[in-house]
Amino acid sequence: MSQQLLTAEPRAGGSKPPPKRRAGHIRGLTGWSYGMVAPSVLLVAALLYAPFLWSAWLSFTHYNGTGSPAWAGLANYRELFSDPVLDTTLRNTALWVVGTLVLPVGLGLLIATLTYNVKGGAWLRLPFLLPYALSGTVTAVVFGFVLQDGGALNTLLHTLHLPGSSVSFLQTAPLNTIVMIFAQTWQSIGVNLLLFVIGLQSIPREPIEAARVDGAGGLRLFTSVIWPLLRPLTAVIVGLALVAGLKTFDLVWIMTEGGPGRSSETLAITMYEDAFVSGNYGYGAAVAVLLTVIGLVVSLLYLRQQASPKRELDLTGAGR
């Protein structure tokens, strides 16, 4: 039952096996269908594949945006992997990925679970949902005002005679990355909360009632029944959070521009800084390729792990 609710393609015909497909041919695709599909395919090819291939080629060149790119072989990659900034960038990106997974997703799940089926739960969830209406840029501007030196937080701490009034939240590494992850958490907790509430609503009552009859409740009910049934949705949320963490850009760019001294740069910021600020498009493209490769590898490993046979069994929640 839960599988039907939470999988993308429910089987309409009960036990009837799916129709066989011939490799390289999509059933029912006529001349008309090709015509309908063609604009989308062309758009995807022109706006996604072509720029990616162009960037990949550019990463093997020296190019300042004027004239023609000059072939450089692996020079950009050699320079990139010997650049000490890459260590900082990779560390910060990893911090963002972990932070984005643990905080917005973890807190979203916690708040959704604690407020679900509770009287007035919707009102309790509302304050967490509202920041999601703000764009990342607005969030960054607001938190920049709060966290900058002599900003709202420093002033508040000073007024209340609390310690930390002279702490440079955005000027000290890695504190600047950590506080920016908190700012991101404030903004993005709402969407995770919303998705988990939808997940909770889609859980059938029967297994929960059966577990309660068996004496399960509280943490036991959550870990043995609710969490396994939420797992398919969690897989999607975690996948989205992974990608969001890897491509972190707007908040950091607005709040610190990756500084001071490139100390809060993420891979996306490094790419922008090298390509567009320094005008070193070839090197920036090499960073972009590295970011793409990391994103693909992480996503593939994650998806493969989620799609393993053992995981398939878990998705159904059977045997629990």
Add this chain to the structure above:
Amino acid sequence: MGSTKIVRMPGRRARLVGSLVAAMALTTLAVSACGSSGSSAGGTNLQLYNDKAAWTPFYKQMSTQAQKDVGLTITPDGYADEPTYQAFVKSALKTANTPDLFTWATGPQLDQLVQAGEVANTSSMWKQAISSGELPQGLEKYYTVNGQQYCIPENTSYWVMFYNKKVFQSAGINSAPTTWQQLMNDAAALKQKGTAPFYETNVLFSFVWFQTLLAGENPTLYTQLTEGKASYTDPGVVQVMQQWEDMINKGYMSDPGNKTDPATLLKSGQVAMVPDGTWFNTSMVQAGMKSGSDYGMFVIPAINPSVTTTPVEVETGPLCTSAKSSNSTNVNKFASWWLGTNAQTTWANSRDDVSANPKVNITDPQLKTLTQEVAGTKYQLLERYYDAVQPDVLTAALSGFGAFMSDPSSYMTQLQTIQKANASAGSSGS
């Protein structure tokens, strides 16, 4: 339901409609791709792309005057973000629909466009303007690449020190300093009074104090460094960083992480002095301060007493046109008018700034005095650090100086990092 209807369509008709849909999509793509920015060939309204979005009202004022004087108008299109603007210009210059006019930067940035053959030659215009006295000979070198001139000055500013007169008076200082020692004594007095003597920031303008201290200590080394002929680990450069560190440790600098507008900080007396280009005068006036009574400006004295001609950094922003412009007659007509005394008087005085044209009568008395002073023999003009260095060295330097302000003891690490970029730019002196 709709899908059922589609499946029932006869094969030939289906293919025909399908092909039409695809063709329409392609046509839409092609039209939208071609319909980007650019000039109207031969039109009297010129599009002026610029990285000074805040100056839009001043550009509009110039458009009104240009229409009266030469029958041309300009439509300013300002960008607030510098990297976005530069990427736009570089890509627009590659199309057949190039911008009529665009602002740019001198130094390596201009070199890049000239080497790629993307910017129009203005040598004859320069020759004429210099002979008529509407442009000073000294400015020509910033616009010269391989012996030819490209672009014309859109704006010119001198880098000086702005100071709050009331804050100075409250600390018992009655006149602007004329020697470095006096400036340091004033800083000590202001610090004693609880005011941060100097403004500094770790974002974008993090180069300012490095520029000031190095040019004031050793102008020759400054020039060699900006040209990539010296190393950032040179003992002379290290000494300047140590001096900067000392000033920070003495509490002479404002909090570099404070993002408040420097005009606001100066007006409120939170900082006593702001080193900036004369274009900062516009911000001061807009902040409601009165030139001469509320605030003053002075040329920053040389640090090294053996430097007999005081270095003043000059910033001059070019106004360029594409080598492939399809509207070159009107563009050239506009550029010649722009350099003239009539146009420059409006342009400089509307912004409360100085002009590249020595014939312009500057209305702000302080700016007028300053312009006359720096034209004399007691001063030497040096190109602003931001424009003079290679873009990737600049990026490393801005980050390095920003990091240094957060941890002043890290100056050697920062210099080594900048030197690495300097060396890989192929112009290292080490």
